[in-house]
Each structure stands twice: as structure tokens, then as C-alpha cells.
Amino acid sequence: MFDLPVLQARNPIIRWSYFVDEWDQIQAALQQHIELTVIAMAIGIVVSSALAGVALRYAWSLPPITAFSSFLYTIPSVALFGLLVPYTGLSRTTAVIPLASYTLLVLVTSIVDGFRAVPAEVRDAADGMGLTPRQRVLQVELPLALPYIVTGLRIATVSTVGLVTVAAIIGQGGLGRLILDGLRRAFWTPMTIGASLSIVLALLLDAATYGAGRVAMPWARRGRAS
Amino acid sequence: MTEQPAIRLDQVSKRFPGSEVEAVRSLSLDIPRGSIVALIGPSGCGKTTTLRMINRLIEPTGGRIEIEGVDVTSRAATELRRGIGYVIQQVGLFPHRTIAQNIATVPKTLGWDRARVDARVEELAELVGLEAEMLDRYPDELSGGQQQRVGVARALAADPPVLLMDEPFGAVDPIVRGRLQDELLALQTRVHKTIVLVTHDIDEAVKVADRIALLNVGGILEQYASADELLRTPANAFVEEFVGEDRGMKRLTLRLVSDLIVTDGAVVDAEADRSAVPPVLRAANSDWFGLTQDGRFLGWVSRQDYEAQPSTALADLPRALPAAQVTPDSTLRRAMEVIMTSDTSTAVVDDGGRFGGVVTLEQIRAGLAAPEGS
Numbered sequence: 023m024f025d026l027p028v029l030q031a032r033n034p035i036i037r038w039s040y041f042v043d044e045w046d047q048i049q050a051a052l053q054q055h056i057e058l059t060v061i062a063m064a065i066g067i068v069v070s071s072a073l074a075g076v077a078l079r080y081a082w083s084l085p086p087i088t089a090f091s092s093f094l095y096t097i098p099s100v101a102l103f104g105l106l107v108p109y110t111g112l113s114r115t116t117a118v119i120p121l122a123s124y125t126l127l128v129l130v131t132s133i134v135d136g137f138r139a140v141p142a143e144v145r146d147a148a149d150g151m152g153l154t155p156r157q158r159v160l161q162v163e164l165p166l167a168l169p170y171i172v173t174g175l176r177i178a179t180v181s182t183v184g185l186v187t188v189a190a191i192i193g194q195g196g197l198g199r200l201i202l203d204g205l206r207r208a209f210w211t212p213m214t215i216g217a218s219l220s221i222v223l224a225l226l227l228d229a230a231t232y233g234a235g236r237v238a239m240p241w242a243r244r245g246r247a248s
Numbered sequence: 249m250t251e252q253p254a255i256r257l258d259q260v261s262k263r264f265p266g267s268e269v270e271a272v273r274s275l276s277l278d279i280p281r282g283s284i285v286a287l288i289g290p291s292g293c294g295k296t297t298t299l300r301m302i303n304r305l306i307e308p309t310g311g312r313i314e315i316e317g318v319d320v321t322s323r324a325a326t327e328l329r330r331g332i333g334y335v336i337q338q339v340g341l342f343p344h345r346t347i348a349q350n351i352a353t354v355p356k357t358l359g360w361d362r363a364r365v366d367a368r369v370e371e372l373a374e375l376v377g378l379e380a381e382m383l384d385r386y387p388d389e390l391s392g393g394q395q396q397r398v399g400v401a402r403a404l405a406a407d408p409p410v411l412l413m414d415e416p417f418g419a420v421d422p423i424v425r426g427r428l429q430d431e432l433l434a435l436q437t438r439v440h441k442t443i444v445l446v447t448h449d450i451d452e453a454v455k456v457a458d459r460i461a462l463l464n465v466g467g468i469l470e471q472y473a474s475a476d477e478l479l480r481t482p483a484n485a486f487v488e489e490f491v492g493e494d495r496g497m498k499r500l501t502l503r504l505v506s507d508l509i510v511t512d513g514a515v516v517d518a519e520a521d522r523s524a525v526p527p528v529l530r531a532a533n534s535d536w537f538g539l540t541q542d543g544r545f546l547g548w549v550s551r552q553d554y555e556a557q558p559s560t561a562l563a564d565l566p567r568a569l570p571a572a573q574v575t576p577d578s579t580l581r582r583a584m585e586v587i588m589t590s591d592t593s594t595a596v597v598d599d600g601g602r603f604g605g606v607v608t609l610e611q612i613r614a615g616l617a618a619p620e621g622s
Contacts, residue, residue, distance in 0.1 A: 141338070141340070143336055143337075143338035143339070143340035144340050144341075144342060144343070145340075146305070146336060146340055147334070147336060147339075147340030147341070147342075147399075148340075148342075149305055149329070150303060150305060150329060150334035150336070150340075150412075151329060151330065151334060151353055151354050151357070151402070151403075152325075152326045152327065152328070152329030152330035152331075152354065152357065153326065153353075153357060154326050157357065162342055162344075165344045166342075166343065166344055239344070241343060241344045241345070241386045241388075
């Protein structure tokens with residue numbers, strides 16, 4: 023789409039005055055980055071929960087659902103953003119669709135694996151005690167599937183935070199815009215800031231997801247009896 | 249028995265989808281209220297299928313099941329199951345819930361208030377012998393035997409009249425299994441539930457069940473009888489083979505010494521004159537005689553010692569061997585062991601410190617010849 027100027031070694035990695043001068047822009051980029059991540063993850067969770075629900079109910083549907091999710095995952099992100107522009111313009115929607123799509127494979131797989139890992143005898147006991155299917159899923163199966171689901175959420179979150187930057191090519195992309203700006207102007211500082219904040223954001227969200235999982239699963243913290 | 253059974257199976261059949269043959273074929277069975285009935289048979293006999301049809305985890309394809317005269321299909325399956333205790337081999341405790349929360353599952357589902365649930369959980373922990381400190385733990389922190397106790401407590405939580413148990417003690421080691429069986433019997437004397445228990449272990453069935461339903465492949469009922477009757481008079485060759493060659497020995501575990509007509513045997517009062525001894529030895533055709541004093545058994549004296557010391561009073565004769573003892577509550581199996589290892593081939597009955605007679609192999613054999621309770 024454009025030629026990138028070659029970065030010069032003399033160009034400093036970071037120029038601290040940029041923080042002060044461009045603070046508004048940095049803040050806006052960070053905020054957009056978080057928003058895109060959260061929206062994409064939320065949509066991804068809703069869609070993959072529905073797909074996983076279908077796959078768990080009708081075992082035959084798991085291979086096509088997995089194949090579809092894998093196919094989406096294989097489309098290069100730059101191409102997918104570009105493909106959508108004629109239909110949805112340079113909008114947030116264009117940014118969110120690929121981001122959400124890329125979460126499906128890992129989320130569907132982790133939800134399905136989690137529910138399948140619930141021991142058969144636990145399910146049998148829940149039914150035998152007269153829990154309704156809905157009570158069984160919400161009170162018994164979902165909590166027991168959480169370790170798998172939390173792991174899937176962590177992977178999806180970290181990869182989504184990284185992928186958001188690519189959406190900069192359609193004028194979205196949060197911190198990706200800083201990176202792209204730096205590349206265009208052969209200027210290290212915005213690149214360094216954009217990339218660093220993206221990494222920190224990914225680590226923070228990962229830690230938060232992990233922590234939430236620990237709080238939600240107190241039984242997993244206790245040791246086993248001999 | 250004209251009284252209405254707690255559970256009635258009437259011509260119940262089950263054919264699983266895609267199967268040519270019926271897993272259970274036209275099975276009829278009346279389960280009396282307050283009794284323990286064991287469903288037993290080889291694999292493929294449909295015993296677990298039958299059990300799971302009672303609480304509709306499996307729906308029959310034919311026939312009718314009634315609990316207290318009411319067709320089980322007349323209300324929602326989930327509602328039915330909340331009124332039936334259910335215990336399975338792998339226990340199936342909820343790993344993410346504490347022991348107290350596990351036990352409280354059905355009461356909470358039924359909407360009991362918190363105080364009532366807490367009180368019930370404590371009561372059940374006491375009933376099944378769980379220490380209070382266990383209640384805040386998670387299932388993974390308990391041993392297999394403790395987990396199975398929790399499984400029983402959880403099944404009894406809402407005080408259901410009927411308890412279904414699917415190989416409840418199959419996953420624990422033999423020592424713990426024996427203890428849990430004893431605990432179940434002790435529990436039953438307090439709760440008086442109608443219990444249907446699936447097992448593949450004839451010894452377990454003989455030990456815990458009031459009646460045994462022996463099923464053949466395809467859910468064919470071969471015999472439905474008390475353990476004693478099943479062992480004494482097997483209905484056919486299949487039953488005879490299933491209960492095993494040692495069915496006479498198994499019956500020994502069903503009877504107690506107190507069921508026998510115990511005689512005094514070759515016993516003489518220590519204060520008696522020496523002349524009382526020869527008639528006793530002759531009558532019992534024995535080389536030993538026992539000495540009693542004030543209703544207590546002192547020990548055995550040999551004919552040899554008696555004859556070698558012609559002027560010694562009976563009470564002063566050497567008592568060569570201590571008595572091998574049983575109590576009225578001992579099983580006949582235990583009595584037989586004692587007799588086998590006793591030099592006098594007898595077991596002395598010790599009834600709370602008092603001499604209660606002498607048991608011999610002949611008495612045990614005679615006792616077994618009669619049906620139980622006669």
C-alpha cells in the first residue's frame with residue numbers, strides 16, 4: 023500500500039518530550055485499543071458460546087464448526103480488513119469483525135473441551151438428584167469447565183490485543199496507529215510507545231483474566247488428599 | 249404380603265435405540281417398604297438399567313413402575329428424582345463445592361431456608377459418621393471411604409423414602425467396603441428406607457440385603473428370595489452356579505449362634521462329686537469335660553487327667569486348655585472357625601460373662617438344615 027522509509031540508526035528509540043506533546047493522542051489510541059479488544063472479545067465469547075453449545079448438543083456439528091473457525095483463523099488479517107472495507111467502510115465494525123472471528127477457534131475449542139472434561143459420574147449424580155438441565159449446566163458443568171475456558175480466554179485476549187494494531191491500516195487499530203505513524207515518518211518514538219503499551223496491556227489483561235479465574239475457582243487452590 | 253409395596257415394577261421392559269434385543273424383558277418385582285433389595289447378576293443382566301428406570305434416568309419402553317402406588321411417569325422426572333436418594337459407585341460429588349454444599353444440593357434445589365439446610369447438613373454428617381471439620385473441605389481432600397459417606401449423606405438430605413444405590417461400595421478397598429456395609433446396616437436401623445442396591449458381589453448381597461433379585465442376561469428374573477432361601481434352595485442351575493459352590497458356607501454368615509438350639513454339652517459343676525463325670529463323658533462320647541461354677545465356664549479337663557488323679561476334687565483338677573469362646577451374636581461362620589481351631593472341637597458360648605452352652609459342628613449342621621427363622 024505504501025513504501026516504508028528506512029529507519030536511521032541515529033534516530034533515538036524514544037524522545038520523552040513526545041509524551042507531553044502528544045499525550046492526548048496516546049491516550050485516545052490506548053482507549054480505542056481497549057475498546058476494540060473488549061468489543062471483539064465480547065462478541066467472540068457470545069458467538070463461540072453459541073457455537074460450542076451447538077457442538078456439545080449435536081456431536082456431528084463439531085467438525086464443521088471447528089473447520090469453519092480454523093478457516094477464519096487462516097485468513098491473513100491484513101487481507102480480511104481490506105476485504106471488508108467495500109462493505110463496511112473504514113469503520114469500527116470493519117475492525118471488530120476480523121478480531122472477533124479470530125477468537126472463535128480457541129474459544130470454541132476451550133469451551134467444548136471444558137464441558138467434555140466434566141466427569142460423567144458428576145453429570146449422572148446431578149441428573150439423579152433432580153437438577154434440571156439448566157441447573158446442571160449453570161451450577162455444575164460451567165464451573166467445572168472453567169479451567170479450560172479461562173485458559174482459552176487468556177490466549178484469545180493476548181492475541182486480540184496484538185492483532186488490534188493491524189487494524190491501523192484501515193484507520194482504526196488503537197495503539198497500532200502510533201506504530202504505523204512512526205513507520206511512515208521514520209520516527210522511533212511513537213513505534214516504541216505503541217508497541218510497549220500494547221505489550222503491557224496484553225500482560226495486564228492476561229493477569230486480570232488469570233486472577234479472576236483464581237477467584238472464581240477456590241476449589242482448585244486446595245491440595246488433594248492422599 | 250397384602251401390604252402395598254413401596255416400589256412395584258410391572259412387566260417393565262427396556263430396549264435401547266438401535267438394539268435388537270431387550271436389555272430388560274418384562275420384569276415384575278415388588279419391593280417391600282423399609283427393606284433392602286439387592287439386584288444382582290452377571291454383566292448384561294440389566295440390573296443397573298432396572299435401577300435407573302426407577303428414577304427415570306432411563307425411560308422404560310414397556311410396562312409400568314409405581315412408587316407408593318403412583319406411576320413414576322405421572323410427574324416431571326426432575327421432581328420425581330428430588331424425592332429419591334441416588335448413590336453411585338464413583339460417588340459423583342461436585343468437586344467445586346464443599347462437602348456441606350454437596351450435601352445441601354437437593355434441599356437447596358427444593359428451596360429450603362438456610363437455617364433448615366444448615367441444621368440438616370449437621371444432622372446428616374453425624375448420621376453417616378463425618379466429622380464436622382470435614383464439612384468445609386472439598387471432595388478431593390477426602391479419602392474414598394469418606395467420599396462415599398458424603399454420597400450417602402447427600403442422597404438422604406431431603407429425607408427421601410426411597411434410596412437407589414448403584415454398586416455403592418465397588419470403588420473402595422475390601423476393608424473399607426466391609427465397614428461401609430456395616431455402617432449402611434446400622435444406618436438402616438435408624439432411617440428405615442426402602443433401598444434398592446445394585447451389586448455384582450453375591451457376598452455383599454447376602455450380607456446387606458433382606459431380599460435378593462437374581463437377574464440373568466436380558467433382565468430375566470431367575471429368583472427373588474431372601475438370601476437364606478436363595479442359598480438353601482436355588483431355583484435352578486443358573487442360580488446355583490451364580491451363588492457359588494460354597495453356598496453352604498455363605499449361609500453360615502447369615503445365622504447367629506443365638507439361632508441354634510445350644511445344649512450344655514459335656515459339662516459338670518466344679519462343686520459336684522467326681523462320680524458325676526463318667527455318665528457325662530459317656531453321654532457326650534467325649535474325652536473332655538468342662539467345669540462350671542456359679543454360672544461361669546472355668547475350662548476343660550481331660551479324661552486322662554481325671555483318671556490319673558483319682559482322689560483330687562473336680563475343682564482342683566488341671567484345666568489343660570482355655571475355652572474357645574463365641575458370643576450369641578457371633579455368626580455361625582465365626583463359630584465354625586473357633587471350633588476348627590479348638591482342641592476340643594467345641595465353642596463355648598459366653599453370654600455376657602455367663603456360660604451359655606457349647607456349640608459343636610453337629611449343631612451347626614443341624615441348624616443349617618432348617619430354613620431361616622424356623
